[in-house]
Structure formats: structure tokens, C-alpha cells
Amino acid sequence: MTTAATDLRADAEATLQRLAGSGAQLREDQWRAVEALVAHGRRALVVQRTGWGKSAVYFVATALLRARGKGPTVIVSPLLALMRNQIEAAERAGIRAVTVNSANTDDWQAVYGEVRAGEVDVLLVSPERLNNPEFRDQVLPELSRTAGLLVVDEAHCISDWGHDFRPDYRRLRTLISELPEGVPVLATTATANDRVTTDVADQLGVSGQGDGALVVRGELDRESLHLNVLSLARGADRFAWLAQHLDELPGSGIVYTLTVSAADELAAFLRERGHAVTAYTGKTDPADRERAEDDLLANRVKALVATSALGMGFDKPDLGFVVHLGAPQSPVAYYQQIGRAGRGVERAEVLLLPGPEDKDIWAYFASLAFPGEPQVRVALSVLGDAGRPLSTAALEPRVELSRGRLEMMLKVLDTDGAVKRVKGGWEATGEPWEYDGKRYLGLAKARRAEQQAMLDYITTDGCRMEFLRRQLDDPGAAPCGRCDNCTGKHYDPSVGEDVRVQAQEVLDRPGVPLAPRKQWPSGMDALEVPLKGKIKPEEAAEEGRAIGRLTDVGWGPRLRPLMRSDDLAPDAIVDAAVEVLKGWGWTERPTGIVWLPSRTRPALVESFAQRIAAIGRLPLLGALADDAPPRYSDPEDDSEPEPPNSAQRLAEVYGRLSVPVDLDPSSGPVLLVDDVSDSGWTLTVAAMLLRRAGAPAVLPLTVATTN
Known part of the structure; x- marks a missing residue:
């Protein structure tokens, strides 16, 4: 080891001891990574088990680089809890760390000023911040020019083969490409197999293909x-x-x-x-x-x-x-x-x-994967034809995707260059884009293999x-x-x-509150639905009740089979509903029952309403009318490839439901019965129609809820 290397290691050990205590010593792999970053400005990928000391690598490297006049370290970190821990650790080593995230928006401008003034050693940012228009256009270029080290923590998030893929991490490719020559890059993770490691290395430009990168990978056993x-x-x-x-x-x-x-x-x-x-x-x-x-x-x-x-x-x-x-x-x-x-x-x-x-819960998570090509093409077409930026809320009524999947898709398209996030929403770039169907089919296959592996772990x-x-x-x-x-x-x-x-x-205790909707979705005029703003109090439902959630540990296993068939309401469900009604605590007892028409479970819904009416000695006022063919099936119907999003569900039921002329709900509060509450719009529209028809109050009661 040269004299310079010996001195550098001594400085590194001293910094580590301030960070972790007087007896701390660098592992050999930690020193290899620190030396590569500080002495040679290399790029490194560190895959080591949790608790190995990956954060020590970048904090020690930061202290050494700052002592040599380099700019601040930028750490891209996914969670606020992680940021808080890292800031505390940095302070122990005499490193001043600050963060910009969704929880400290009032501090952003002050933080940016401190960074520009050279008063900050480490800036922690969330991946989502990288494509905030103000941050991306005004702050990021300066950081790219002056950064002394870029750290990508929990780097498996950059790969959609990983277990916690986050589209915003993909923007790091652009950030890295704009770094000046010689600025070191460190990517760290504890949970990456060979496939994820290769994908991360390729995307971050630390693949080792002739670029002098260092890959440090250790054994993953944890003896404790x-x-x-x-x-x-x-x-x-x-x-x-x-x-x-x-x-x-x-x-x-x-x-x-x-x-x-x-x-x-x-x-x-x-x-x-x-x-x-x-x-x-x-x-x-x-x-x-x-x-x-x-x-x-x-x-x-x-x-x-x-x-x-x-x-x-x-x-x-x-x-x-x-x-x-x-x-x-x-x-x-x-x-x-x-x-x-x-x-x-x-x-x-x-x-x-x-x-x-x-396995049922896994299936739900799997349904949130990247959408099929038709939905993506529709979104691109709508953005291309708009002639102005569209917010996610404005785009939602025009695309058959839930809000969460729509946002995820837009972020992926942004990193692919097909759309761009701007002030006011999203706009199409007009750049050619190809749907990587082979990759998404591979991902689905990989997910199924992972699930089977988890079952094998249980039984091995x-x-x-x-x-x-x-x-x-x-x-x-x-x-x-x-x-x-x-x-x-x-x-x-x-x-x-x-x-x-x-x-x-x-677990047998039934009763889940159903909060009434307070506001109509934005952009409903695009679907020719004349509803906007707050829901009028005189047209709103009261707080409702469901027997249980489909995801509940107790009621879920009993309710999910009911949603897959159309049987008469079983005794256990009716008994549970009676318990819910007894404990409801309404200000005025309902005076009649109305049920919603169902095309997937008509026997369940009508028999449920009939039995509740008989037990409670309440008149059956009848069912709402179903006036038009549905555009979408029930959310629990496995045959429907893409359930509608909130705005489209509202558009469907608004044009489909009506109160028959011979159904008079005006005698008192109405108990409104249905099988499952998902988006809540079916119950909301039904309540509005019944209130307009004279019902003084509407109390929704469902067998199940998805929320």
C-alpha cells in the first residue's frame, strides 16, 4: 500500500470511529469501496446484507471527499424513516446532512440556499423529487454540476425485476449521464439476485463493462x-x-x-x-x-x-x-x-x-402490474390530442386505469421519454415509443415463480x-x-x-364503517356526466356499514368465496348483518329497504335484502332500475381484464341506475343494500337518486367492502 493510500485509510478509519465508536474498523470490502470512490473517482455497486455497513461507506467517503474540497454528496433515498436515521448517523461523523421531501416543503428554499452556499455535506432526496418540475429544472442541474458523490441507496428499486420497483428511480440514468467526468457513483442494496444486480448495474452505468467500475458482493448469511x-x-x-x-x-x-x-x-x-x-x-x-x-x-x-x-x-x-x-x-x-x-x-x-x-392477497397485488398496451396507447393519444398539459385527475376519466396504476404508468413513460411531467400535469413528447411486451410477460412469469418459491420456502x-x-x-x-x-x-x-x-x-365481530363520498371526481364532463365539485348534503348518503373487508383476516376468507359465485345469502352472513344493524347507532331507524340490481350476484343481493327485511319487519320498497348495459363488469369478476377507475365507475352507474316510478322512498330513512362496496360510487349515485326521489336519508349496507 502506498503512503497516500495508507494516509487515506487512516483518515477513513478515524471518520468511521466518529460514526460508529472508537473500536470500529473498516471491513476490507468497505475499504475497497471507499478507496475506489475517493482515490479513483470510480463507480461502484455494493450488494451486501442488511447491517453490513453500506451507509458507513458513503458517509466515510463523503467526509474524505469534502476534506479534499469536493462538492456535497447527493443521496437518493426511498423512505423518510431511512432519511431520519441517515441524518442522525451523519451528525455523529461530523457531517451536516439535510433533506428535501414531502414532509418539509416549507424548508426547501432554505435548504437549497445552504447547498449553494457550501454549508451542506449531504443532501438526501427522495426519488420522486427528481421529477418535480421545479427541482428537476432549477435545482438538479446545479447539483449535477457541483456534486462530489452520488449515492443510490436501496438500488434494487430501480429494477422492475426487484421486489420494490419505483419508476422514479429510473430518472437516475439521466442524472448520472449529466455528471461531470470523474464524479464517483455508489449504488447499494441488500436484496438483489443476479438478474436484479445486472439490471441495476446496466441502468446506473456501473456494470463494469470497461468503465473501471467496482462490484462488491458479499455473502448474505446473518448469523444472528x-x-x-x-x-x-x-x-x-x-x-x-x-x-x-x-x-x-x-x-x-x-x-x-x-x-x-x-x-x-x-x-x-x-x-x-x-x-x-x-x-x-x-x-x-x-x-x-x-x-x-x-x-x-x-x-x-x-x-x-x-x-x-x-x-x-x-x-x-x-x-x-x-x-x-x-x-x-x-x-x-x-x-x-x-x-x-x-x-x-x-x-x-x-x-x-x-x-x-x-395467495388471494398476492393475486390482488399482481393485478397492479404495468398496464397492457391498449391502455397505454389510449393515454398517449389523449395527451397528444389535448394540446395542453393534463393533470392525472383530468386524464383519469379518459383512460381505463385506476389512479395508482395510471400514475405508475405515466412515471414509466416519463423515464422512457414518451411523456414529460410539467407544471400543470403531463404532456406527450411525440417521441416514438415501443411497448416492451416481452419484458412485461417475463415479469409476470418471474412473479409467479417467486410466489411458488415462497410456498416452497414454507414447506421445505x-x-x-x-x-x-x-x-x-x-x-x-x-x-x-x-x-x-x-x-x-x-x-x-x-x-x-x-x-x-x-x-x-x-375476528367474528362484524361491522366496517363506509365513509360517504364528499366530492365528485374531476373531469366528469369528458364522460358527459354533469357532476362536479362537492356532493350536496341533501343528496349524500349517510355513513354506511359493511359486514367485513375482503382483506380481513377474520371475515375475508368467508366473504371472498361469496364474491366468486351467486348463492342465496347464507345464515352466517344474515346473522352478522343483524349484529351490525343492532350496533349501528343511527339517529332514526330505517323505514324501508331498497336493494341495488346486480348482474353478477342478483340472488345474493336480493335474498340478503329479503331476509333483512323479514327479520327487521321492514317493508321491501323494491330494487333500483338497471336501465343500460354496463360498460364494465363487477370488480370481483375475474373475467374482466381491467376494472374501471373511479371516474369511469361513476359514469357507468350514473347512466345506468334510476328509481322506478312505483318505488316511493319518501316515508323515512332507506336502508340501501348491495353486495360489495369498491369505489363507493354505486352507493353514492344510488343515494343521490333516492334522495332526489324524496328519501330523507339513505343508509348503505353491504355484505363486503374492498377498502
Whole structure:
């Protein structure tokens, strides 16, 4: 090692010790990456297990580059939780880090000023910020010119072969191409198999094809993790097992669920059983999320019951366990989540409690994939013909895609150069664009293979860590000697009958509020629907009720089969509806029942209305009329390739439903019965029509809801 290299390493070690403590020493691979970035201005891709110290590489490199007069480091980071942890870590090393994200919009201009003044060492930005028109046009060019280092954290997000693809990450290709010669680039991830690694390297220009790039890839075993699977058939058994055994798990940890409703249900039940837990989902208020993270970091709670919203970047070295209620749809995603545990402790427990409903939830997630070519071409045509930018809301009525899929598609088209985000929305560029059907078919095939691999993980009698490492193409994969299959020690599935009964009572508890719609979608005039602005109070529905959610752990498995057939309403559903009605708490009891016409489940809906009427001794006023053929099938109909988005669902029911002349709803509040609430527009339009026909109030009641 040359004198210069020796001095550089000494500086690097000193910086690391400020970051991680006086005894810290750089791993050899960490030093290789730091030296490549600082001494040689190279590009590097680091694929190492969670907790290995990838952030130490870029913070040490930042300190050394800044000491040598280089510009600030720009870190593209996907989650606010990750940003908060990184800023705190940077401060320990004497590095001033700031962030611009959706939670601190009032600070943006001040932050940009500090960056221009050279007062900032690290600027953390979310990938979504890269295509904010103001940031892209006014801030990004200056950052590209002056940056000393670009870091792409959680780089697997750039690949749609990865488990957490984010279209905005693709914009990094443009940013990298505009960097001055010699500016180093570092990409890091813990969860990338060979295919994802190659894709990321190619897209970021760190592929090593003659450009002097460095790829550092290590073994992915985590010696602290003890993997287990416990298969319990019923949701009540899984809830009860957790309630009975949560306190036996070491330290504090995370209990992951697949859906928001499962997280809310489980957290509520565990709190009823005296456990200090908090729900953490994508619907949790940002301030509450931060408070929950702090409570877990300080061990004020036993666990966060979380969806994947608590994922990449949450850093608690002494996290003692990760439990999954329901299996993620790929072993790679599972490995990423269990990697939160055991970074700074000798032993951490990892337990998977799979459920029979997991495959149904996977199927729903799979339905959100990139749209087919016809829908994409329609969107491009509409934007091309508009002659002005269109917002997502204005485009939605014209394209048969849900809002989320439409936004994702536009971001991909933006990175492909077919559309551009501008002030006021989106516009077509007119550039030629080809639909990569082969890639999307390959993706669908890969997703199915991943799901099967997850099922194989559950049932394997081999080493579980070796299985996961092979899924990540880890060449060092070997039996761990720690998991349940290696040791022959499995968790006891037994639970006390009192806990099981209480869990079953909780999961059997029917009743989900249906919040009434408050405002019509934008742009309905494009579909010749004369509705806009706020819904008039005198035409609105009251808050309704559904028996349960299709995604619920308790009611979901019972409701989903009903949505796949058209049988008479079963006794269990009617009994549950009676319980919901008893606890409704309305200001005035309904005086009659109206049901909605159904083309997919007419027997279920009408028999449900009839039996409720008989039990409640309420007159059946009749069904609304179905006056026109539907443009779209029911959202639960598997034969329909693309369910309509919110605006189109509204347009369909607005032109289709009417109140028959012999149906008089004016005698008092009307109980409006339907099978499933999805977008909510069917109930909203039906309520409006009944209110216009004289109903003083409309109370929706459905068998199920998707929300």
C-alpha cells in the first residue's frame, strides 16, 4: 500500500470511529469501496446484507471527499424513516446532512440556499423529487454540476425485476449521464439476485463493462437470525398464538402483516390482551409514524404491527424478532424484511405464520402490474390530442386505469421519454415509443415463480436460510445450522382455549364503517356526466356499514368465496348483518329497504335484502332500475381484464341506475343494500337518486367492502 493510500485509510478509519465508536474498523470490502470512490473517482455497486455497513461507506467517503474540497454528496433515498436515521448517523461523523421531501416543503428554499452556499455535506432526496418540475429544472442541474458523490441507496428499486420497483428511480440514468467526468457513483442494496444486480448495474452505468467500475458482493448469511415457520390454518389460531407468546420473544420487534386491515385488527387485539403494540401502515399519519418508530427504538413498545410501509432503512440494531402474519409474495422481499432484526444482538427470532388467504392477497397485488398496451396507447393519444398539459385527475376519466396504476404508468413513460411531467400535469413528447411486451410477460412469469418459491420456502424440510440465500443467488449458500429445520426445534403450535375463543370473537365481530363520498371526481364532463365539485348534503348518503373487508383476516376468507359465485345469502352472513344493524347507532331507524340490481350476484343481493327485511319487519320498497348495459363488469369478476377507475365507475352507474316510478322512498330513512362496496360510487349515485326521489336519508349496507 502506498503512503497516500495508507494516509487515506487512516483518515477513513478515524471518520468511521466518529460514526460508529472508537473500536470500529473498516471491513476490507468497505475499504475497497471507499478507496475506489475517493482515490479513483470510480463507480461502484455494493450488494451486501442488511447491517453490513453500506451507509458507513458513503458517509466515510463523503467526509474524505469534502476534506479534499469536493462538492456535497447527493443521496437518493426511498423512505423518510431511512432519511431520519441517515441524518442522525451523519451528525455523529461530523457531517451536516439535510433533506428535501414531502414532509418539509416549507424548508426547501432554505435548504437549497445552504447547498449553494457550501454549508451542506449531504443532501438526501427522495426519488420522486427528481421529477418535480421545479427541482428537476432549477435545482438538479446545479447539483449535477457541483456534486462530489452520488449515492443510490436501496438500488434494487430501480429494477422492475426487484421486489420494490419505483419508476422514479429510473430518472437516475439521466442524472448520472449529466455528471461531470470523474464524479464517483455508489449504488447499494441488500436484496438483489443476479438478474436484479445486472439490471441495476446496466441502468446506473456501473456494470463494469470497461468503465473501471467496482462490484462488491458479499455473502448474505446473518448469523444472528434463527428462522422458523409455524403453519396454523385459522386466523384465530394465529392471532391467539401471537397474543399468548409475544412476550416470550426476545426484546422488541416487528410483526408484519400483508394488509392495512390485518395490521389494525391484530394491533387492536394484542392491545386488548395487554401488549404494548402500535399499528404502522401506509395510512398512518406521518407524525404518528415517526412517534411509533421512536417508541420502538426506545423499547417503549413490544412491537410495531406493520405493513411493508415499515421496511427499508429502519435501523434498530437490537431488534430482537420479526414475525410475519402472512407470507410476502417473494423470498427476496421476505429476506429484506427479516433483515431488520438481529443487527446488533447475538440471537434474533424470525417467524413466519402463513395463511391460506395469502395467495388471494398476492393475486390482488399482481393485478397492479404495468398496464397492457391498449391502455397505454389510449393515454398517449389523449395527451397528444389535448394540446395542453393534463393533470392525472383530468386524464383519469379518459383512460381505463385506476389512479395508482395510471400514475405508475405515466412515471414509466416519463423515464422512457414518451411523456414529460410539467407544471400543470403531463404532456406527450411525440417521441416514438415501443411497448416492451416481452419484458412485461417475463415479469409476470418471474412473479409467479417467486410466489411458488415462497410456498416452497414454507414447506421445505431443508435449511431455510440456505433457501433464501439461493433465491438471492448467493454463491456461499449453505446450511445455517440454526433454523427450525436444521435444529429440529419447532415452535409449539398450541394456544390456550380462552385466548383462541377471544381471538375468534374479535375476528367474528362484524361491522366496517363506509365513509360517504364528499366530492365528485374531476373531469366528469369528458364522460358527459354533469357532476362536479362537492356532493350536496341533501343528496349524500349517510355513513354506511359493511359486514367485513375482503382483506380481513377474520371475515375475508368467508366473504371472498361469496364474491366468486351467486348463492342465496347464507345464515352466517344474515346473522352478522343483524349484529351490525343492532350496533349501528343511527339517529332514526330505517323505514324501508331498497336493494341495488346486480348482474353478477342478483340472488345474493336480493335474498340478503329479503331476509333483512323479514327479520327487521321492514317493508321491501323494491330494487333500483338497471336501465343500460354496463360498460364494465363487477370488480370481483375475474373475467374482466381491467376494472374501471373511479371516474369511469361513476359514469357507468350514473347512466345506468334510476328509481322506478312505483318505488316511493319518501316515508323515512332507506336502508340501501348491495353486495360489495369498491369505489363507493354505486352507493353514492344510488343515494343521490333516492334522495332526489324524496328519501330523507339513505343508509348503505353491504355484505363486503374492498377498502
